[in-house]
Amino acid sequence: MKYQGIAELINALQSKKISATELCRHYHDRVQKHDTTLNSVTHIARTSSMMRAKEIDEARANGEPLQALAGIPLLVKENFCTVDMPTTCASKALQGYQSPFDATIIKNCRRAGMVILGKCNMDEFAMGGSNENSAFGAVKNPWKSTHVPGGSSGGSAAAVAARLSPAATGSDTGGSIRQPAAFCGITGIKPSYGVISRFGMIAFASSLDQAGPMAASAEDCAILLSTMASHDPANDMTSVKQPDYDYQSKLNNSIRGMKIGLPKQYFENFGDQSVENIMQTAIKELEKLGASCVEIDLPDVKHCISAYYTIAPCEASSNLARFDGNIYGHRCQHSEDIDTMYARSRSQGFGDEVKRRIMIGTYALSSGYRNDYYNKAQNIRNLIRHDFDEAWHQVDVIVAPTAPSTAFQLNQFQDDPTKMYQQDVYTIPVNLAELPALSMPIGFVNDLPVGLQIIGKKWDEKTILNCAHQYQTVTNWHKIIPPSVND
Amino acid sequence: MPNNRMNKSTISCAEIDRIAKASALELTEQLRERLRGDLSKMDDLFHSMDDIEVCPTKQSDYTDSACNTLREDIKQTSVKKTKGDCYAHYDESTGYFTVPKVINHDEPTS
Numbered sequence: 321m322k323y324q325g326i327a328e329l330i331n332a333l334q335s336k337k338i339s340a341t342e343l344c345r346h347y348h349d350r351v352q353k354h355d356t357t358l359n360s361v362t363h364i365a366r367t368s369s370m371m372r373a374k375e376i377d378e379a380r381a382n383g384e385p386l387q388a389l390a391g392i393p394l395l396v397k398e399n400f401c402t403v404d405m406p407t408t409c410a411s412k413a414l415q416g417y418q419s420p421f422d423a424t425i426i427k428n429c430r431r432a433g434m435v436i437l438g439k440c441n442m443d444e445f446a447m448g449g450s451n452e453n454s455a456f457g458a459v460k461n462p463w464k465s466t467h468v469p470g471g472s473s474g475g476s477a478a479a480v481a482a483r484l485s486p487a488a489t490g491s492d493t494g495g496s497i498r499q500p501a502a503f504c505g506i507t508g509i510k511p512s513y514g515v516i517s518r519f520g521m522i523a524f525a526s527s528l529d530q531a532g533p534m535a536a537s538a539e540d541c542a543i544l545l546s547t548m549a550s551h552d553p554a555n556d557m558t559s560v561k562q563p564d565y566d567y568q569s570k571l572n573n574s575i576r577g578m579k580i581g582l583p584k585q586y587f588e589n590f591g592d593q594s595v596e597n598i599m600q601t602a603i604k605e606l607e608k609l610g611a612s613c614v615e616i617d618l619p620d621v622k623h624c625i626s627a628y629y630t631i632a633p634c635e636a637s638s639n640l641a642r643f644d645g646n647i648y649g650h651r652c653q654h655s656e657d658i659d660t661m662y663a664r665s666r667s668q669g670f671g672d673e674v675k676r677r678i679m680i681g682t683y684a685l686s687s688g689y690r691n692d693y694y695n696k697a698q699n700i701r702n703l704i705r706h707d708f709d710e711a712w713h714q715v716d717v718i719v720a721p722t723a724p725s726t727a728f729q730l731n732q733f734q735d736d737p738t739k740m741y742q743q744d745v746y747t748i749p750v751n752l753a754e755l756p757a758l759s760m761p762i763g764f765v766n767d768l769p770v771g772l773q774i775i776g777k778k779w780d781e782k783t784i785l786n787c788a789h790q791y792q793t794v795t796n797w798h799k800i801i802p803p804s805v806n807d
Numbered sequence: 808m809p810n811n812r813m814n815k816s817t818i819s820c821a822e823i824d825r826i827a828k829a830s831a832l833e834l835t836e837q838l839r840e841r842l843r844g845d846l847s848k849m850d851d852l853f854h855s856m857d858d859i860e861v862c863p864t865k866q867s868d869y870t871d872s873a874c875n876t877l878r879e880d881i882k883q884t885s886v887k888k889t890k891g892d893c894y895a896h897y898d899e900s901t902g903y904f905t906v907p908k909v910i911n912h913d914e915p916t917s
Contacts, residue, residue: 626855637830644831659831667833672841675832679823679842680849682830693853699861738848 326392326486326540333391336380340373340391344435347393351437351484354805357465360478362398362456363405364438369393372435389547390433395440395488397476400531401520402426402436409522410454411444413669414649423520424552425489425531432547437485441475444671445640446496446524448472449743450733453673458730461503462802463768467727470500476534477504482805487535487544491521493528494628495722495747498759501534502722502771505761507788507798508534509541512778513754514560516545517552525635526558528628528751537798538760538788542567545781562779570782571789576610578787581715583618586746592725598763598770599721602791606719609790616711616718620703621749627704628748629741630684630697636674637681643669673737705753708775717787718775721746722759726768746773756781760788761797769797816850818843 324332332338348366355361376391396402399409401419408414422430430436443453451459451474459474461467462482469478473490477500480488490497492510501508509532516531523529533544546568551561582603590596603613645651645665652668655661670678684693711718724743733740750757755778759771776784792798823843827834834842896904 620859623856623859626852629849630853630856641831663828663831663833666831670832672838675830675834675838676842676845678830678832679826679846683826683846683849684853686826686829689853693856696856696859696861700856700859703859703861736848738845738852 324486325537326389326535326543329392329486330388330543333380340376340380340435341370343391344369344373344393344437347437347485350482350805351479354462354482355479355484357804358460358462358478358482358484359457360441360459360469360475360482361395361484362408362410362439362441362475365405365436368404369435369437376433376435387431387433389429389543392434392487393437393485394429394434395437395476395479395485396426397473397489397491398439398442399446399491399522399524400426400489401522402439405436405439407439407522408455409445410442410456411669411671411674412455412650413643413666415455415669417649419520421520424517424550424555425548426520428548428550429489434547440473440479440488443472443474443496444674445522445636446472446491446493446529447636447673447677449495449499449740450728450730451475451478451500452730453671455671460730461727461768462805463505464727465804467729467768468503468732470503470723470727472496472500473508473534474500474503477501477506477508480504480506480534480536481802483801487533487540489531489548490534491524491529491531492747492751493524493530493632494744494751497532497534498722498747498757498771498773499744501759502761502769502773503727505764505769505771505797505800505802506534506536507538507541507758507760507792508532509538509545509758509781509785510750510756511545511549511781512756513751514558515549515562515756515779515781517550517556517559519552519555519559523635523639525632526639527635528632530751537792538758538785539568539571539792541758542571542785542789545785560779567781567785570786573786574610575606575787575790578611578717578783579715580606580611580613580787581616581711581718582613583616583621583711583718583720585618585621586720590721590724592765594765595721595725595770598765599772602762602772603719605794606787606791609794611787613719614715616714618704618707618711618749620700620707623700624704624748624752625741625745627697627700628744628752629680630693631701631752633677633681634685634694635681637678637685640670640674640678645669676737701752704749708749708753708755712777716777717784720773720775722771722773723747726765726770750775754778756784758784758788760792761800762791762795763797816847816854818846818850
């Protein structure tokens with residue numbers, strides 16, 4: 321299959337070289353053909369998506385005005401509420417749950433004319449970095465089916481990499497867009513906290529959760545982000561109004577003179593030499609484009625794991641208290657009293673990783689510990705923010721690894737899940753500091769993709785998209801399709 | 808202050824049961840044992856923050872020494888009914904509120 325970005329698909333639709341119905345059918349066929357192996361798609365809305373595509377084709381034939389993204393297919397991560405499909409967060413606890421409303425991001429995409437093909441697998445309640453913690457079963461990496469696609473947006477990343485859809489939504493609490501994007505060889509951006517409304521995105525850790533687009537290239541992500549981002553004060557008090565929502569406006573600017581920071585804490589003692597060599601080649605490519613690199617110091621990012629794995633489970637234990645079998649989802653069959661009903665329903669509904677994080681959060685917030693743990697972690701978060709604030713005096717963007725290695729094998733961390741938490745070390749600081757960051761493919765090691773992370777100043781998504789797009793105009797890593805699905 | 812903590816954490820079964828109850832979860836024996844190990848490791852992770860000096864940073868909004876305790880009810884003297892804007896029209900003799908007419912039906916409308 322020939323590579324086609326969203327901009328090219330828009331041109332093809334507008335010039336009537338292809339119809340929205342044909343495009344929709346093409347992706348449905350690919351899901352049917354390839355997803356039996358990948359397990360990346362949990363629900364296919366064949367009828368409703370084909371109907372929507374047909375409506376768009378008719379409107380176009382009648383010369384009616386259409387939005388730019390009219391007819392572009394989209395897959396949606398399972399944690400975004402959709403009125404016409406189940407929203408389960410890949411959990412038995414929400415089995416069969418159908419939301420009475422669309423998330424704001426979904427409304428924005430529908431309003432722009434996008435056709436929602438279906439929902440994507442994920443780690444249960446977005447808790448995990450491998451997509452092995454799902455009630456729907458593990459997702460496989462399209463580059464090597466013995467390896468994980470990353471998580472928690474592993475279904476979205478695998479589906480986009482396998483070209484089962486040109487785009488998907490993801491959510492990123494501690495790296496859940498960027499790490500799977502790196503593991504699957506696609507581009508994914510986590511915007512600054514507040515750019516995309518969280519309304520209708522089922523909460524994991526409310527002070528860290530942020531939605532974002534996942535697609536093949538930075539240009540595609542810029543097009544999608546321009547649609548997904550909006551100010552939503554009526555529904556989300558953390559949504560922040562931006563001066564404009566045109567994230568494509570700086571894409572074609574030269575990066576000559578751009579100052580790139582290379583944090584020494586991210587590069588010193590980097591374990592995987594092959595991955596590091598590829599990163600150095602990518603950095604040289606950015607220098608060839610006119611950017612200059614300088615080493616910077618982020619002394620407190622080393623504390624990010626302990627701070628994050630205190631804050632996130634605390635917020636999760638509070639957010640997930642609502643899933644008690646009373647209003648939502650699964651309720652146990654037999655119970656002696658209401659307290660037993662709550663506990664039994666939750667225990668039957670949640671998977672082990674979710675239970676683990678709820679327990680960690682409850683422990684950290686329990687009497688006598690809150691000041692020692694949660695408040696201390698919040699103060700460390702401030703230290704990390706401060707480190708980044710200092711760095712922005714010297715540089716325009718920061719370039720760093722997305723993950724310590726390429727995708728790891730399925731079940732590699734089964735014996736000690738807490739070891740997997742260490743894998744998030746390069747992505748977590750960005751969430752703690754509420755910054756925008758993207759991951760883009762920059763090469764391969766042993767047939768598995770390597771991702772590079774570009775971090776920006778708060779609200780400066782345009783500069784990191786510009787930097788990534790300029791890199792992608794001189795490289796082709798983002799255009800390579802996994803051989804197993806390249807037909 | 809330096810961290811003098813020498814031993815690795817061990818969380819007891821009773822503590823696991825207490826946390827499970829607070830979390831509204833029923834645990835199988837196998838999961839309880841696994842979580843005991845995991846929570847002990849997490850406790851070590853939490854304690855790795857002990858030595859980190861956070862003084863130069865601005866105090867977090869959440870940091871409040873009183874927030875971790877249940878507040879005792881303290882009876883406060885209420886605002887006298889005759890005082891304060893919201894009681895400006897309270898008539899102590901009748902016990903009713905009197906408010907100015909909003910629509911005066913006696914006046915001709917223009």
